[in-house]
Amino acid sequence: MSVREFVVLGTASQVPTRHRNHNGYLLRWDGEGFLFDPGEGTQRQMLRAGVAAHDINRICVTHFHGDHSLGLAGVIQRINLDQVPHPVTAHYPASGQVFFDRLRYATAYRETVRIDEAPVAADGVLAKGDAYTLEARRLSHPVESFGYRITEPDGRRIRPELLARHGISGPDVGRIQRDGVLDGVTLDQVSEHRPGQSFAFVMDTRLCEGVHALAEGCDMLVIESTFLDEDVRLATDHGHLTAGQAATVALEAGVKHLVLTHFSQRYTDPDAFERQARAAGFQGELTVAQDLLRIPLPKRR
Numbered sequence: 011m012s013v014r015e016f017v018v019l020g021t022a023s024q025v026p027t028r029h030r031n032h033n034g035y036l037l038r039w040d041g042e043g044f045l046f047d048p049g050e051g052t053q054r055q056m057l058r059a060g061v062a063a064h065d066i067n068r069i070c071v072t073h074f075h076g077d078h079s080l081g082l083a084g085v086i087q088r089i090n091l092d093q094v095p096h097p098v099t100a101h102y103p104a105s106g107q108v109f110f111d112r113l114r115y116a117t118a119y120r121e122t123v124r125i126d127e128a129p130v131a132a133d134g135v136l137a138k139g140d141a142y143t144l145e146a147r148r149l150s151h152p153v154e155s156f157g158y159r160i161t162e163p164d165g166r167r168i169r170p171e172l173l174a175r176h177g178i179s180g181p182d183v184g185r186i187q188r189d190g191v192l193d194g195v196t197l198d199q200v201s202e203h204r205p206g207q208s209f210a211f212v213m214d215t216r217l218c219e220g221v222h223a224l225a226e227g228c229d230m231l232v233i234e235s236t237f238l239d240e241d242v243r244l245a246t247d248h249g250h251l252t253a254g255q256a257a258t259v260a261l262e263a264g265v266k267h268l269v270l271t272h273f274s275q276r277y278t279d280p281d282a283f284e285r286q287a288r289a290a291g292f293q294g295e296l297t298v299a300q301d302l303l304r305i306p307l308p309k310r311r
Contacts (some may be wrong), residue, residue, distance in 0.1 A: 016306075017043075017305075018034075018303040019036065020049055020091050020301055021272065021301055022077065022272075023228060023274050024274070025275055031049070032077045032078075034046075034049055034056075035047065035232065036065065042067040042140055044067070044160070048085045049076070050081050052083060053084040053085055053088050053172050053258075055302070064189070067096065067298045068100070068137075072157060074110075075214065079109065084115065085117065086113070086114055089123050090120060099126040101128050101129070130156050134146065140163070143161050143163070144159070145158070145174065146220075147219075147220035149221065150215050150218040150220070151214045152248070152293050157220055158210070158211045158224075159208065159210045164203060165206065172199065173200050177191065184276065186308040207310055209229065209307065211227055212224055212225065215234070215251065216245070221227070221233075222259060225265055227265075230262050230270040233249055234250060235272065236252075236274050238252060238253055238283065239252045239253060239254040241277065256268070257270075257292040257296075260291045261293075265294060266294055270296070271299035284296060
């Protein structure tokens with residue numbers, strides 16, 4: 011049975027607080043794990059959340075500010091210490107190669123696992139397979155930053171009443187799914203189009219084309235909302251979004267489940283982010299992220 015869930019390891023921006031660790035997020039996508047923006051303390055948060063180094067197949071860093079990347083050193087060393095049996099691919103802005111190198115080799119350790127470096131230099135597809143396509147889009151921040159999107163290929167959904175109409179049952183159901191045709195009946199005649207699921211991860215950025223492209227039609231959008239709307243000027247000056255801006259992006263994009271995160275330590279009432287997101291008109295499923303929260307992806311459309 012496939013598992014698709016989003017595990018929140020940390021939600022603080024710039025500095026951790028008593029209740030919020032630096033950034034860190036793991037997306038479980040069937041048999042693969044995507045670790046996003048491992049900030050300081052991620053390795054310990056993984057332990058608390060029940061996330062093992064073996065769960066990580068790809069590391070996706072949006073940019074090289076400390077709250078999004080200082081945990082890389084510990085995570086990479088833990089991957090090697092635990093002798094993860096598969097290669098791990100690391101995606102990060104190409105302009106930050108020197109920072110990645112410093113973090114990867116911050117201290118002495120024994121390398122036992124192949125870490126494939128896959129720096130991102132432009133918008134485009136980073137990986138493509140049967141289960142998903144991973145792509146990146148440039149964001150707008152004082153340092154080069156990219157957001158990530160994972161999209162499942164479209165498929166077919168079997169309709170039991172159509173199978174019955176054509177007298178197909180038992181092992182023949184598997185045969186028509188595998189071969190596409192059975193005794194003159196095609197798969198299209200007993201099924202319907204099923205859009206693939208999609209997930210987007212948008213961190214530190216102002217409003218820009220990349221934000222909207224990543225969010226378009228997403229089942230789940232994880233997006234920074236560092237500031238509340240009354241501090242929109244601060245948000246723009248420092249390359250961030252407000253809760254209302256993030257919710258408006260989700261509303262216009264037709265997002266099914268909006269997850270707000272990356273909160274400034276200046277705010278003590280997390281409910282204010284939800285109030286402002288609702289005030290912006292977003293009526294879909296909404297989560298104000300908390301550390302160690304597990305969020306299942308929405309059911310397939």
